[in-house]
Amino acid sequence: MTIRLGAKTLASLPASVVRPAYDPAARGVGIVHVGVGAFHRAHQAVYTDAALGESGGDWRIDGISLRSTAIADALNPQDGLFTLLERGEDGVSARVVGSIRRMIAAARDTEAPLAALTAPETRIVSLTVTEKAYGIDRERGAIDEKHPAIAADLAAPRAPRGALGLLVEALRLRREKDLAPFTVLCCDNLPDNGGLVRAGLVDFAARLDPAFADWIRAHVAFPSTMVDRITPAPTDTTHAEVEQLLGVSDMAAVEAESFAQWVIEDHFPAGRPEWEKGGAIFVADVAPYEAMKLRMLNGSHSMMAYAGFLSGRKYVRDVMADETLAQLVRCHLAAAAATLAPLEGIDTDDYAQALMRRFANPAIAHKTYQIAMDGTEKLPQRILAPALHALHNDGDLRPFAFAVAAWMRYCTGRLDTGEPYRLRDPREEEIASTLARAGGDARAIADALTALSGLFPAELAANERWNGLVTDILASMLQNGMAQALEGEARPSA
CATH class of the missing domain: 3.40.50.720 (NAD(P)-binding Rossmann-like Domain)
Structure with missing residues (x-):
């Protein structure tokens, strides 16, 4: 022994x-x-x-x-x-x-x-x-x-x-x-x-x-x-x-x-x-550093967790090894950086590049499924807060809409193959019953999940442009499968 x-x-x-x-x-x-x-x-x-x-x-x-x-x-x-x-x-x-x-x-x-x-x-x-x-x-x-x-x-x-x-x-x-x-x-x-x-x-x-x-x-x-x-x-x-x-x-x-x-x-x-x-x-004030980390690191982490897990990527390093997904991570980081106030001593471009290297580290086996848990607790500060900022300031909404659509697709609880999985979310039962009533239509799913109490900011939930983006992306994920949806999203014209 x-x-x-x-x-x-x-x-x-x-x-x-x-x-x-x-x-x-x-x-x-x-x-x-x-x-x-x-x-x-x-x-x-x-x-x-x-x-x-x-x-x-x-x-x-x-x-x-x-x-x-x-x-x-x-x-x-x-x-x-x-x-x-x-x-x-x-x-x-x-x-x-x-x-x-x-x-x-x-x-x-x-x-x-x-x-x-x-x-x-x-x-x-x-x-x-x-x-x-x-x-x-x-x-x-x-x-x-x-x-x-x-x-x-x-x-x-x-x-x-x-x-x-x-x-x-x-x-x-x-x-x-x-x-x-x-x-x-x-x-x-x-x-x-x-x-x-x-x-x-x-x-x-x-x-x-x-x-x-x-x-x-x-x-x-x-x-x-x-x-x-x-x-x-x-x-x-x-x-x-x-x-x-x-x-x-x-x-x-x-x-x-x-x-x-x-x-x-x-x-x-x-x-x-x-x-x-x-x-x-x-x-004296942690808030600016906190916002940078939550929106750039954690926000992109959540996006790649849902998109990566649903497309068969077990680890974050596997996400970064796929150029299509890596391009989506770059887009998300750029959109998140644009929502931040200047921070003394910090270059957000340099920070984004450092994050890309960290995510790609082949020695770290960080599971996408592990990161995907507790989505209803993480989404507001990681994705929805910067999305609302982008809405107010004519920023790029699409990367945040893509992340939310990927979360919604994850909430259905089944891979494209039909294999089930647990969401591991404190509101898992509520999500399941909500979606059972909504049916399988992308708009119905998006509306039902957006209506969950205390999750989406009211202004964002009521915005037609935002809801249209989320629904269109979710429809592509449901109809075409995650692999094809990812390819379409990563095209420069998207």
């Missing part, structure tokens, strides 16, 4: 493997992170590891898993250590990250999450739980009372199980114990993510105690962030390669591209690690 990665095996790892530049056991915890998935391990945990190596401090991370026990079972026997495989154009490198101290599985230990969140040393609580886990209605800036976790935690606020309920109860207890509040740092890929979580947290607290909600408004910081790193889901191949490179097994290994970016609003009243030592950028 192969030996597991752990504190006792660090010294014996091959010299080619990068190890923590500090003694992890000598550093205390200052951060609690909710949602320690692959992205957190490949992104914030790595920046924290670099900050600890350069500047020290008690900034290690205690992780909380709200539902699954798998990551706790993977990390805890390894003393929190895990391997990051960075896949660049020049090959692969391995780095062992030591910033995580332990994982708490809330499903097994219901009291431990609140104990960690109310510990005096906890100064930052960061989150990567995906938008759907918060239970916040973005349009209203308030909680969604029908969300299962929200409803359960409002009914039993002293025994919370969801992300917002947990943070509210932890802040209540800290206030009761006269402990300074922690900074809430959302690292999910959402516009104005700090403002979104603040609105949800304040609204949740107001349902319990309006005075407490006022205290949160006055005393708790919610800096916004922009995060970027392509992080495919780990596979058996990931674990096998790590074992070959390290000589030990690692059940928590992750892989990512060599590029990483983290832009952070610098507002941390209780202090923070020197993440800039790992390359993070601290700014």
Whole structure:
């Protein structure tokens, strides 16, 4: 049986493997992170590891898993250590990250999450739980009372199980114990993510105690962030390669591209690690960077996910290897860039070219089907917001209409061959019942999906030119198949 990665095996790892530049056991915890998935391990945990190596401090991370026990079972026997495989154009490198101290599985230990969140040393609580886990209605800036976790935690606020309920109860207890509040740092890929979580947290607290909600408004910081790193889901191949490179097994290994970016609003009243030592950028306003990334990187990612998956391209790199699809990506990037305000130090043409290279990286196996999930959560900020901007400013609407048509075609749940697949969307059942009533006509499908509550901006949904473009493109996809539709769309005359 192969030996597991752990504190006792660090010294014996091959010299080619990068190890923590500090003694992890000598550093205390200052951060609690909710949602320690692959992205957190490949992104914030790595920046924290670099900050600890350069500047020290008690900034290690205690992780909380709200539902699954798998990551706790993977990390805890390894003393929190895990391997990051960075896949660049020049090959692969391995780095062992030591910033995580332990994982708490809330499903097994219901009291431990609140104990960690109310510990005096906890100064930052960061989150990567995906938008759907918060239970916040973005349009209203308030909680969604029908969300299962929200409803359960409002009914039993002293025994919370969801992300917002947990943070509210932890802040209540800290206030009761006269402990300074922690900074809430959302690292999910959402516009104005700090403002979104603040609105949800304040609204949740107001349902319990309006005075407490006022205290949160006055005393708790919610800096916004922009995060970027392509992080495919780990596979058996990931674990096998790590074992070959390290000589030990690692059940928590992750892989990512060599590029990483983290832009952070610098507002941390209780202090923070020197993440800039790992390359993070601290700014007064994250919004312009956020818009660039969401509209260019994430928007083109969503477009190629739907178009690529439906045309048989398993990975993003396969999309980029097809000149027809690559041309559509270029068109989307150009249209998205045209919706952005100038950003000091950023050339959007250079950024677009860098994205094309990143997408084409042959070493990154990022599945189009993985990116396609949660479309109703992603579409508004990635595609619909820039489409509305283009509508207002006489911009190029067609690339956004193509992306929406591809999403609508994806919502039908069947490939051109007739093979079914799951949408993996929080509104999957609603979409299915809506389309069942609409029938198979392109206009009926487009109208039905456009009418989903809270998804399309009213002005866009009512625009005849926009609706005509979406319907025509969707009709081509349905009648001619995705391959022919893609060829037609990529022609210069389209």
